Amino acid sequence: MKIRLMSMWEAVRTSFWFVPSIMVIAASGLAFGLIQLDRTLLIEPGRLLFSGGIEGARTLLSTIAGSMITIAGVTFSITIVALTLTSSQFGSRLLRNFMADRGNQLVLGTFIATFLYCLLVMNAIPLSGTTHPVPAIAVTFSFVLALIDLGVLIFFYHHVSNSIHADSVINSVARELDETIARFIKTAQNHPAGKDTDPEFDAITKADPGYVNARSSGYLRALSEESLMETATREDIVIQVHYRPGEYIFPESVLATIYPATEDDTVKEAIANAFIPGTRRTPEQDLEFAVHQLVEVALRALSPGINDPFTAISCINRLGTAVCRLSRSDFPSARRFDKEGKLRLVLKTYTYGGLLDAAFYQIRQSARGSVAVYARLLETLAVVAAVQQSPERALDISRHAKMIRDAAGRQIADANDLTDIEKRYLAVMKNIALCRMGPVPKHAR
Numbered sequence: 001m002k003i004r005l006m007s008m009w010e011a012v013r014t015s016f017w018f019v020p021s022i023m024v025i026a027a028s029g030l031a032f033g034l035i036q037l038d039r040t041l042l043i044e045p046g047r048l049l050f051s052g053g054i055e056g057a058r059t060l061l062s063t064i065a066g067s068m069i070t071i072a073g074v075t076f077s078i079t080i081v082a083l084t085l086t087s088s089q090f091g092s093r094l095l096r097n098f099m100a101d102r103g104n105q106l107v108l109g110t111f112i113a114t115f116l117y118c119l120l121v122m123n124a125i126p127l128s129g130t131t132h133p134v135p136a137i138a139v140t141f142s143f144v145l146a147l148i149d150l151g152v153l154i155f156f157y158h159h160v161s162n163s164i165h166a167d168s169v170i171n172s173v174a175r176e177l178d179e180t181i182a183r184f185i186k187t188a189q190n191h192p193a194g195k196d197t198d199p200e201f202d203a204i205t206k207a208d209p210g211y212v213n214a215r216s217s218g219y220l221r222a223l224s225e226e227s228l229m230e231t232a233t234r235e236d237i238v239i240q241v242h243y244r245p246g247e248y249i250f251p252e253s254v255l256a257t258i259y260p261a262t263e264d265d266t267v268k269e270a271i272a273n274a275f276i277p278g279t280r281r282t283p284e285q286d287l288e289f290a291v292h293q294l295v296e297v298a299l300r301a302l303s304p305g306i307n308d309p310f311t312a313i314s315c316i317n318r319l320g321t322a323v324c325r326l327s328r329s330d331f332p333s334a335r336r337f338d339k340e341g342k343l344r345l346v347l348k349t350y351t352y353g354g355l356l357d358a359a360f361y362q363i364r365q366s367a368r369g370s371v372a373v374y375a376r377l378l379e380t381l382a383v384v385a386a387v388q389q390s391p392e393r394a395l396d397i398s399r400h401a402k403m404i405r406d407a408a409g410r411q412i413a414d415a416n417d418l419t420d421i422e423k424r425y426l427a428v429m430k431n432i433a434l435c436r437m438g439p440v441p442k443h444a445r
Contacts, residue, residue: 020109177290210261246286
């Protein structure tokens with residue numbers, strides 16, 4: 001249930017309607033509250049409160065309301081232009097980050113909320129010729145809101161122009177990647193990989209297996225491990241999961257294998273409900289999601305129509321930072337045990353080599369002889385090789401370094417450029433050689 005709620009919250013917070021709707025509701029409550037306050041206190045108008053008559057109040061409120069709805073239309077148009085530019089230059093998947101931007105949501109909500117507030121207060125103004133007082137506090141506050149909206153408008157012009165800058169877009173995606181890595185590392189700490197050597201699973205797989213098939217297609221947005229663990233413990237079974245968050249599920253494909261087999265449709269239904277599909281990938285449990293977003297920005301920058309290696313290098317820098325963090329961390333175990341230490345879940349997990357492939361494979365393929373991009377890829381791999389001490393991971397790093405050097409040899413004709421590439425390749429291999437020798441004792445450093 002918690003994972004499903006998190007998935008719903010992700011969809012809500014990346015929409016343009018949620019925050020403005022909350023602000024509109026708040027504006028309605030504020031309007032009714034101030035009108036009631038006016039009727040209760042019966043404060044006489046003075047210097048600090050609106051002192052005009054009924055017609056003056058109507059004119060002020062109608063002017064502010066008309067101005068705010070016009071400005072809301074203008075800001076919405078500017079937002080659509082920014083979304084179009086973001087989609088064409090950085091990729092349509094980055095629209096989610098722009099829509100999730102709290103500043104854009106607050107700006108749109110502020111103008112719409114002010115418009116509704118003025119309408120509600122205008123509705124409370126008495127008719128001409130009556131003796132009922134004008135709600136001075138509520139009318140005065142509409143003027144305060146107009147001043148606030150003026151500041152919000154200035155903020156919006158600055159914010160929207162800054163948010164479509166390449167470095168701002170890259171930083172936004174990099175922050176999201178950092179948050180995803182932090183959750184991944186926390187999972188690794190809670191489920192250390194040492195238990196993967198437990199021989200219990202080999203004996204369990206000798207039993208007749210049962211299968212849970214997918215009922216629909218789509219990306220696996222999230223997987224509820226808690227629900228699967230509860231079902232496996234209650235039914236005394238072991239569940240092997242064949243998909244990880246971010247992968248595409250085909251109809252009727254096998255989501256999970258059950259040991260031993262069960263024909264209870266209720267159990268299979270409970271297991272299937274733990275898989276939360278969707279039309280788009282989301283970052284809650286998908287470690288490769290933000291990696292692919294950075295890669296997509298780099299690929300767009302390296303396309304012949306844009307040819308911007310500086311943006312691609314910025315993406316490589318952020319990817320290198322993420323890989324360095326992962327290099328210093330253990331990866332979580334694929335196995336989950338109940339409170340009694342009995343194996344219950346076998347998950348499909350990420351590998352270090354797979355994440356390196358996701359980060360650097362397509363960028364290398366799209367570099368198309370760019371010396372600057374090849375050089376930065378090798379420099380990044382040299383740093384990555386220096387911060388970790390795993391010989392197995394060093395093999396993955398050396399594999400990528402060799403592919404980059406080979407690609408450069410095929411596509412770069414200038415001998416001086418090839419010499420620079422070779423120097424950086426040798427720096428990678430030097431750090432890998434030091435890694436294979438093991439950690440240096442403290443007294444020898």
